[in-house]
Amino acid sequence: MNIGFFTDTYFPQVSGVATSIQTLRRQLEAQGHRVYIFTSTDPKVKKGTLEANIYRFSSLPFAGFKDRRIAFRGAIQALQLAKQFDLDIIHTQTEFSLGLMGKFVARRLKIPVVHTYHTNYQDYLHYVANGKIIRPAGVAVMARGFMVGMTGVIAPSIQTFNVLTEYRVESPIEIIPTGVTVSHNETEDHSAELRTKLGLTPDTPVVISIGRIAFEKNIEDALSAFAAVLEDIPSAHFVIVGGGPAMATLQEHVQALEIEAAVTFVGEVNHGEVYSYYRLGDVFLSASTSETQGLTFIEAITADTPLVAIESPYLKTVVTDVAIGTLVDEPEELYEPLKAYLEAKLAQAPLGDAQARERVLYEIDERTFGRKVLDFYSEALAVYNEEEDTEAADAKDEEYARSFLRNPFRKENHD
Structure with a gap:
């Protein structure tokens, strides 16, 4: 054809x-x-x-x-x-x-x-x-x-x-x-090198955000939730990947929250590097309410990175276990699950049923x-x-x- x-x-x-x-x-x-x-x-x-x-x-x-x-x-x-x-x-x-x-x-x-x-x-x-x-x-x-x-x-x-x-x-x-691509091999994962490049230790709990830096993505709310978690987990770090029109506003928000040392803006990266950035994160965070589907969410699932996001009709069909992620109704509710995933990282005790993720991979393949x-x-x-x-x-x-x-x-x- x-x-x-x-x-x-x-x-x-x-x-x-x-x-x-x-x-x-x-x-x-x-x-x-x-x-x-x-x-x-x-x-x-x-x-x-x-x-x-x-x-x-x-x-x-x-x-x-x-x-x-x-x-x-x-x-x-x-x-x-x-x-x-x-x-x-x-x-x-x-x-x-x-x-x-x-x-x-x-x-x-x-x-x-x-x-x-x-x-x-x-x-x-x-x-x-x-x-x-x-x-x-x-x-x-x-x-x-x-x-x-x-x-x-x-x-x-x-x-x-x-x-x-x-x-x-x-x-x-x-x-x-x-x-999305659900089958990745070890040679695609350069997250360990990224940690070194970004000055992060293997034990640093990392929150990741990947996507266009735009106002409708509500990244300011995600940063506010992270700032609250930072008071409980001061070693945590937020890595934001992407570029867009809201970048200057977002950087000002980071300054206002006084969390500059715990936030890294990477900017846009080559498509081939994206998987490694998903793997870098211990939790993928989004406060966006504008997604009709959200490829970043399902890409995070394929990287075995749990997500914390605002509930949507689509996400409800794939986020079926805490191993995959946690959905909330309002940005103010992001704090608790975000903290839980980062504490799980520190305790080396992943949350949920690991097999649940395998069951959703076929539909998003x-x-x-x-x-x-x-x-x-x-x-x-x-x-x-x-x-x-x-x-x-x-x-x-x-x-x-x-x-x-x-x-x-x-x-x-x-x-």
């Missing part, structure tokens, strides 16, 4: 979306399929750089979200490439420029187009004019408008499925959690993910109807695109 991924976000951008796409690509190719990625240009990739089966289109930073890109041309070139590759199906991964381009190409080639809805944009509106232009109710208009005409939609979690149902998305929706998406593609190909009213579909997409260039989310549009 020849498959085209259309996405505004891909490596070297650091995001869960990029990681999910890379994971799926690897699994599809491992089963003999060909995957072509249509994405935006990136300042970190020199013009003219040859990347196998990756095609980049001229783009600009997205307003209010400077490390994300929006392509401003290339639809005809993308159509020509898609014809050349004889694509069987198109899978869009974002709802903006490349997503619309993917719909356009699929319509011209008369092939099915499916979509993964990765992001709950209601948690990100503050990036665009402090939330004054796009309102939460407008997100439903945007999502519903973009997914008109999709052969099918993938929701990475039950939480996302419920959101799309509330938005009244009409295309068939299937829940397929994004998978990237191989399971790849098989489920392939089955979804087969269903899409079987039900696809070539007799779509192309002019009407184009008109709807044009209206969607125009609405994003002005302010479409007026009160009267929120039907």
Whole structure:
């Protein structure tokens, strides 16, 4: 099968979306399929750089979200490439420029187009004019408008499925959690060297946070919980991996809490180093309430690092034992389980049933993910109807695109 991924976000951008796409690509190719990625240009990739089966289109930073890109041309070139590759199906991964381009190409080639809805944009509106232009109710208009005409939609979690149902998305929706690598070998684990590099002893209890340093991640609350634990366990250390717009604010918060000596900001790291950082931690801590699934959580599970996080419908399905982690309702409740895991580290007495983790690994395995998406593609190909009213579909997409260039989310549009 020849498959085209259309996405505004891909490596070297650091995001869960990029990681999910890379994971799926690897699994599809491992089963003999060909995957072509249509994405935006990136300042970190020199013009003219040859990347196998990756095609980049001229783009600009997205307003209010400077490390994300929006392509401003290339639809005809993308159509020509898609014809050349004889694509069987198109899978869009974002709802903006490349997503619309993917719909356009699929319509011209008369092939099915499916979509993964990765992001709950209601948690990100503050990036665009402090939330004054796009309102939460407008997100439903945007999502519903973009997914008109999709052969099918993938929701990475039950939480996302419920959101799309509330938005009244009409295309068939299937829940397929994004998978991760669950089988690692010892040569991938460099956590001991990292401890030495960071000035930590083998006995130092380490809290780890990995991900984008953004306001919606509520890392300030995680730091406040850590500061409280530090009074009981003064040898503890918090390692924060990642970069993003909230970095300066977060550093100021650390200073205000007077815990600078116990917190290390590592910044962004290469993807190949991430597993070692998970292994470095004795507990993975998150106060985020914006995750539709949260790849960092399941990556922590594969590294055998218990997590402490805010409860969500998805996490409730995988965090089934204290060996895997502990979920709380409010950030103020992070203190007790965080302290418990660090005390367990000091006592060399892991909490919970070690076998419980093994039981969840199958569902989050990237191989399971790849098989489920392939089955979804087969269903899409079987039900696809070539007799779509192309002019009407184009008109709807044009209206969607125009609405994003002005302010479409007026009160009267929120039907």
